[in-house]
Amino acid sequence: METSVLVAQILGLVYVVLGLGLLINGAYYKKAFDELLKSPAFMFFGGALAIVVGFLIVNVHNFWVKDWTVLITIIGWGALLKGVLIFLAPNFLIDFSRPMLKNINVLGSGVLIFGLVMGYFGFFA
Numbered sequence: 270m271e272t273s274v275l276v277a278q279i280l281g282l283v284y285v286v287l288g289l290g291l292l293i294n295g296a297y298y299k300k301a302f303d304e305l306l307k308s309p310a311f312m313f314f315g316g317a318l319a320i321v322v323g324f325l326i327v328n329v330h331n332f333w334v335k336d337w338t339v340l341i342t343i344i345g346w347g348a349l350l351k352g353v354l355i356f357l358a359p360n361f362l363i364d365f366s367r368p369m370l371k372n373i374n375v376l377g378s379g380v381l382i383f384g385l386v387m388g389y390f391g392f393f394a
Contacts, residue, residue: 272330273338274391280344281388288381295373302370306363316355323349337390 291298305311326345332338354362369376 273341276330276341277387277391281384281391284380284384285388288377288384291373291377291380299370299373306366312355312359316352319348319352323352
């Protein structure tokens, strides 16, 4: 459970800050994400980082249980899958990501809510 709390604290902090950033500076982040998706160097780096982070989470937290900690496991597997897809099918992932940037406020709200949930479990529950 200590691992779950630590990972929830990290995810909560990152997602709350990112969600607020998306809501406050949406136009900036939309432009930044558009540029990042065009950069093969960033895609390579992002893919490698996603594989490493996903593997680390899955390696230490692969718990398929019926409580909130399963969210961390899902995030880990999602990151690992994302990294693999970036290397194996980058155009598919780019095409999948672009529609999410159309309404940056909805994306920011979802990210913020997820961050608050993780923050709650990491710091208060």
